Amino acid sequence: MVAKDYPIKTSKQEVARLRMQSDLFRVDAASMLDRIGVGLGWRCLDLCCGVGGITDLLSRRVGTEGTVTGADVDSAKLAVARDWAAANGLDNVRFEQTDAFATGFPETSFDLVHSRFALSVIPNGTEILDHMVTLVRPGGIVFVEEANVQTMECVPPDPVWDRALALMVDTFAKIGADVHLGPKLYGMFRAKGLTELRVRPCLHALRAGDPMMMHLPSTVEGMREAILSMDMLTAVELEHMVERLRKHLSKPDTVTISYSMVQVVGRVPEDGLPQSSVC
């Protein structure tokens, strides 16, 4: 089972792309978990966890008294996640196949609900936030980390970078996703009545040899089926674009700035959220 309309195909390359992305932003996620104060005994959910997401970081913090649930709709990715968790001794982590818009988990059953790089790439993904807040106990934490591609830059510039970036952004827009979502989450958290808000952008510079340097061509390749089905490019044009872009990104002088991962954290008030903000 895979997500309907989710535009990036599950494959070995996609598993590798998600691992690279996790590695790049690992320190950022870990440091926010420490600021939040995630500790022993917490019950945590990582929604749309893909091949593992941040379940390893949560697992170490909650210890044997705590629990971590990783949830995703894609059974193939969850199979990879389960093998990875077993290989890393993450005994307090379980993985569940479910739809992030309506998980079926009991309301108010988690101390922390997290999601990363999902609300911005899934059609109508912000509606997932409506569901997330219902899963958090009064006094608990909602933590979302989402992309903003506004920061992406390549120096020296090359038209193929600009074309590939526009293609990625347009393809996501056509399916109803918003890859500029990151900073907009702050207002959404406020509107929901979440308190003690934190917001923090995380950004990285990349150069030849860094695994994430090829993130843009890998993402565009992963979206091949969606791009071709929407007649955005022909297969040959796409192949040429990816080849030229990889060549430019392999040059020792080329440096790129990543998309930012904007972290937004809020607390559900002890007396619950205003009813008008809960869907």
Ligand SMILES: C[S@@+](CC[C@H](N)C(=O)[O-])C[C@H]1O[C@@H](n2cnc3c(N)ncnc32)[C@H](O)[C@@H]1O
């Ligand atoms: C870009 S990946 C991010 C994975 C993970 N959060 C991470 O940071 O490594 C987005 C994930 O959302 C999942 N997804 C898409 N639509 C979904 C839905 N409706 N319910 C649950 N998961 C979904 C995909 O299967 C994919 O694993």
